[in-house]
Amino acid sequence: MMNRKMKQLALAVGVALGSAGLLPSAQAVNVSPDNLGQALIFPYYTVRGGWNTLIGVTNTTNQYVAVKVRFREAYNSRDVFDFDLILSPHDLWAATVVNGAGNNPHLAIPADETTCTVGLNSNPQPFPAPTSYVAPYDDGGPQDVERLRSGYVEMIMMGATVGGEGTLPTAYDTCSELSALFRAASTDPATALATLRAAPLFDQYPPNALKGTFSLVNGSRGFNAVSLPTALANFRTTPYITLHQAPSSAAAPNTITFADSWHEPSLNSADNAGAYIDATGALFAGGGASGGAAVTTALEAAALLNEWTRNPTGTGPAGTTFITATDWVVTFPTKNFYVDTATHEYAGRATAFGGRADLPAVFPAPFTNPFANGESCDTVRPTVYNRSEVSAELEVPSPSGRFELCRETNVLTFNDGLILGNVADDAVLINYPSTFLYGWMNLAFNASLPAIGFAVSSRDDGGGLLSEAAAYDHSVVRPQ
Structure with a gap:
């Protein structure tokens, strides 16, 4: 058995070394191997069960960088909260998503934070009341505030200045002046947009300027699980600056289009083709030429691999041990461009006010069904192993008789651990004999899907002397 394992390890090392020279080119959007990118996808935020979510982004350049920040809810990726950041050279911005009044998420910013933000009016800033998934934009899913309480976050660089401190024009070198410009406070949004997009404002698009981090913190339980977002390198080649304003009616004067509004840029805004290193170690660059299909290609996974541990009693074969629990998070960041087929401005496949360009031409594939009645389900095949293979x-789940992931952000829990505070009805239950205490799982997809995520595991001694949690990014099996 050991000899077989060593042969498998040697083969894996050989494949890795053989593919070292096959990194995707500068003309292809891909998952960054060094965690720097032009777009960042944070796979999960939550305020359930006593959890808070810390998020941070660093501008690693000597340029001013404009970034779109967007929170998307877990069911159907509808936009529930967004704003703009103007990061000064070498700036780091951080904030915490906390549970606020009425169980509504709030964004809390440290008192000493000086980064310029556009679209935040208070601190802490409550998420807006539900709009994107209630009438007239309802999608068949829940319509309450609870739907705001978990999802994922995307940060997309819109543009940057030429470089160096003090390079903003005098007319726009304060946060209040920049904020007024992004908000299109004038009566002529078209002119404001032209000014915003004109040199020497944010007319550059430097390579892979952003670095991110996030942390799930549960103070009452002493848990702090830290991880990194998925960084997309070479997302775009040109700036994509938009106003912090909704699109206007086509019949109104001084209109701006969907493409000019706060709905963009999105993960559908890539202007490069997608690429990845496949399961054989070869470079695959035959995916979508641009848009959501390109990002889908970059994120394509045949399966996800990670570890798990679950010991609800703290006892085991060797005697007393730790109480442990594990949840997995699996997020499909581009799923809404395939399954959210409504036509209004909040839909993934929006056509209102001109709609999104470069949407995937084929849909709902690679997903199975359009979003309806609160779900869009895809069958998955989990295989759970212990440490002895x-x-x-x-x-088997009842009544479907199969394992399904039905949301854009999904939580899977092992033997009802529910560490992330989701109720059982909101999680995919991976239940198995209680004699299995730890191991790993292969979560295979019937068709390759654009997937990211992580596992979060906790352990404590039941007596308050030790309590800790950690996050582990999923390993991805690429298609062959």
């Missing part, structure tokens, strides 16, 4: 017989 023995696979577990899983409890």
Whole structure:
């Protein structure tokens, strides 16, 4: 058995070394191997079960950089909160998503934070009341505030200045002046947009300027799980600056289009083709030429791999041990461009006010069904192993008889651990014999899907002397 493992390890090392020279080119959007990118995808935020979510982004350049920040809810990726950041050279911005009044998420910013923000009016800033998924934009899913309480976050660089401190024009070198410009406070949004996009404002697009981090913190339980967002390198080649303003009616004067509004840029705004290193170590660059299809290609996964541990009693074969629990998060960041087929401005496949360009031409594939009645389900095939290579017989979900991921951001829990505070009805239950205490899982997709995520595991001694949590990014099996 050990000899077989060593042969497998040697083969894996050989494949890795053989593919070292096959990194995607500067003309292809890809998952950055060094965690720097032009777009960042934070796979999860939550304020459930006593959790807060810390997010941060660093501008690693000597340029002023404009960034679109967008929170998307877990069911259907509808935009629930967005704003703009103007990062000064070498700036780091950080904030925390906390549970606020009425169980509504709030964004809390440290008192000493000096980064310029556009679209935040208070601190802490409550998420806006539900708009994107209630009438007339309802999608068949829940319409309450609870839907705001978990999802994922995207940060997309819109543009940058030529470089160096003090390079903003005098007319726009304060946060209040920049904020007024991005908000299109004048009566002529078209003129404001032209000014905003004109040199020497944010007319550059430097390579891979952004670095991110996030942390899930549960103070009452002593948990702090830290991880990194997925960084997309070479997302665009040209700036994409938009106003912090909704699109106007086509019949109104001084209109701006969907493409000029706060709905963009999105993950559908890539202007490069997608690429990845496939399971054989070869470079695959035959995916979408641009837009959501390109990002889907960059994120394409045949399966996700990660570890798990679950010991609800703190006892085991060797005697007393730790109480442990594990949840997995699996997010499909581009799924809405395939399954959210409504036509209004909040839909993934929006056509209102001109709609999104470069949407995937084929849909809902690679996903199975359009979003309807609060879900869009895809069958998955989990295989759970313990540390001795023995696979577990899983409890088959009822009544479907199959394992399904039905949301854009999904939580899977092992033997009802529910560490992330989701109720059982909101999580995919991976249940198996209680004699299995730890191991790993292969979560295979029937068709390759654009997937990211992580596992979060906790352990404590039951007596308050030790309590900790950690996050582990999923390993991705690429298609062959």
